[in-house]
Amino acid sequence: MKLRQLEYVVEVIKQGLNITNAAGSLHTSQPGISNQIKALEEELGVSIFERNGKHITRLTRAGKDLVGHFVRVLEEVEVIEKTAADYADPNRGSLTIATTHTQARYVLPSIITQFVEKYPDVSLHIHQGTPTQIAEMTATGMADLAIATEALELFEGLCLLPCYRWNRCVMVPKGHPLVKEHLLTLEAVSQYPIITYVFGVADRSVINKAFLERGLDFNVVLTAADAEVIKTYVRNGLGVGLVARMAYDRKQDQDLQVLDAGHLFEASVTSLAIRRNVRLRDYIYDFIEMFSPHIKRATVEEAMAVNDTKLQQALFEEHVAKAKTR
């Protein structure tokens, strides 16, 4: 039995039982995979794949039973490699962060700056996407960690850590009538056309919920996936922007006026997700702590060790309570 053989089997399954595609993604030849899998099957004395003529149709019962163990072996091998890398050179390696526009544009820059200064030999990659894409990238191992406010909890195999609490603000052009309001109210805001996030980004549903609970009609004239686009239309006078508070840039947004809306909406929590059963490099633990100081290495390891779904939920709630407001 060879590790390569296990990898091949797992990749063929990942590629939907297609050896050709697996060969492509593993940068090797079809016959190589075909032969190795056959050799493995012969050594084990059981077929892993059911073949109809010259096509793979599905896993055999033995195959289904075995694949889980294959995956566990390969996961453990990965742990070995990462552990060794940390001893070999704790400050060299790569870090891939999957995140949303909001985090990448407004929250991460200062932390990233700190991080690259401390770890100049770590090559950093930021993948931007929707919360769902982010979660998937992390679950499949393409990214080391995910940072987002939504949809991370949906993925099996991810370990979730709440980082910070945030709320929204209203952005208007200078001199807008809303500025004169003594204390901003939902009623006042609802008088104007609203520009805000699309659903699935930045916990949009919280906004709808707030208006609906007060029985207010509100007119969303435009939705966008990120605050920069929203701000552009606010500048054009299309309506009032309803965005995350951290999306306000003191220097670049001097032509806009910000009205805090923290008292109008339920706070949202931005979380960080990592794949379970993975060893993180030392510098990743450090990054996490830079990003969210209350999450120490021990906190992460504790959360990773919890396997029961209910306990996970309980631990998550406990951490939510500790998350500070940004």
Place this chain on the structure above:
Amino acid sequence: MKLRQLEYVVEVIKQGLNITNAAGSLHTSQPGISNQIKALEEELGVSIFERNGKHITRLTRAGKDLVGHFVRVLEEVEVIEKTAADYADPNRGSLTIATTHTQARYVLPSIITQFVEKYPDVSLHIHQGTPTQIAEMTATGMADLAIATEALELFEGLCLLPCYRWNRCVMVPKGHPLVKEHLLTLEAVSQYPIITYVFGVADRSVINKAFLERGLDFNVVLTAADAEVIKTYVRNGLGVGLVARMAYDRKQDQDLQVLDAGHLFEASVTSLAIRRNVRLRDYIYDFIEMFSPHIKRATVEEAMAVNDTKLQQALFEEHVAKAKTR
């Protein structure tokens, strides 16, 4: 990284950091191991062993951290092999039982007979030894399961399942004065020289405890490791035998008389031990159930899954309650 390299490292450690011995036990050459380990260290970028000139002195910090993972990979590989073997041919394979004389001679024969009839293609091995040896053989994987009354609980990495409860009897030559006693008492027994087990076998301490609690002097003239030896001296008139009840053989021991002593001593429990994190072949589960019908496959798997020492203890006690008297 190759599985063979991981095996080599683990074996070298098992052999007390001696490559030469590891080569011997793995049936390969020293240079092969030396080179493979060096290749692994190079690939991982860290030294696993500390070398003083040309001698291995100890594990490096990285080595200590990594070896645990190596072992886990190899354990999982073993699970794969056993699982595959069960699909390939569920009734072919081998079963190695490590046990004491008492079990091997008096308890196992009937079960073994049943078993070989049901599984003629399983090659059966019985290793006899002291409880400590038995436990060690099982912990190191030399034996699939251990059956004994003592010392099994001392080994980390073993999963313990209570099988049955048993007690002792007094064996005397025909016509011995003790036979006339209406109900056997410790006082009566203590009047005669006693022949029984050595310490460390068949829960000998229970015997001492019973006499001491009653404040009785008792005279052990001879101790032996197994009941056959004890019976021989009883036949020679050296004293009365105090042995496990199941050591009485109706046919061969017709010249001896048996007096039950179940009311005089605390019952002992014979247990079965298996190594943790191991997949057992289907027929081994069947053997266990033949041996101890209340232990089903699910019972074993449940006990194996419990990792916390205290919970293990609790589960064990619970099973002890279910163990029947033989």
Place this chain on the structure above:
DNA sequence: AGTCGTTACGATGCCCGTAAGGATA
């Protein structure tokens, strides 16, 4: 002097990639 690990070297055999063959949709 003996034990033990490393280096050197030649032969074996495994594995990879290319090319061709056959089966299915």
Place this chain on the structure above:
DNA sequence: TATCCTTACGGGCATCGTAACGACT
């Protein structure tokens, strides 16, 4: 016909065992 897996084959490379070397106890 297009897709896809298998078989066949030749070249390259890793690995194994023997033998010699060097270091430590």
